[in-house]
Amino acid sequence: MRWSKVKQLAEGLLCESLKGRIEYHYVIHRKSHDQPGTFRITFDGKEIFRASDIPYNIAANTRGQELTEERALSLKWDSDWKKMWESNELKQLHAAYDDAETEVRESGLYPAYEIIGLLFDYIHMAFDKALTYEHPFIRAIALFDRRLGKRRWANMNVEAEADLVRDFYKLRMKAEEDRMS
Secondary structure, eight states: OOHHHHHHHHHHTOOOOTTTTTTEEEOTTTTSSSSOOOEEEEETEEEEEEEEEHHHHHHHHHHHHHHHHHHTTTOOOOOOHHHHHTHHHHHHHHHHHHHHHHHHHTTTTOOOHHHHHHHHHHHTTTTHHHHTTTHHHHHHTTBBBBOOOOHHHHOOOTTTOOOOOHOOOOOHHHHHHHHHO
C-alpha cells in the first residue's frame, strides 16, 4: 500500500479533538545508501515523535560494539568458513547485537521501517487488540483513536506504561480540554 493511503487511513482514525492537529510524515532519503527513512508525528506543526533509520542503526551498532567488549567476544578466523559460520563465538556475537537492538528500542529509539510497518498493521487491527498490543507505539497511537470512548478513557491507567504512551495520553487529554473550553 502506498504511503499516501496509509497516511490517509491513519489520520482518518484520529478523534475529533486531534483531527487536523496530528499529522503523520514519512520521508525516504532516496539519494542515500539503502534509502533509509524518517517517520515523524507532528502536533500543531511541532514534532512529538520521530523514528529514523540512521540514528537507530548508529545507536544499535555502538551499543553492539560495547556489549562485545563487555562480554570479551571475538571471532577467530578459520579458513573453513562452514566451521566459522557454525561456531559458538559467532552465535554469541549475534546475540550481543540482538541484545543491543533490544536495549536501543527500550530506550525509545526506533527505526522508521519498523514504525511504518506497525502503522500499517494498526489501521487493519481490531481496536481492543491495539490497546493491549506488545509494542508501545501501537498502544500510544491507539490513544489518539476516535474509537476510544469516554468511559474507557476514564478507566485508563497509564502509570506503568512506556514514556511514549504516557506522553500521548497527556497530549490527548490536553486536546480534549482545549476542545471543551
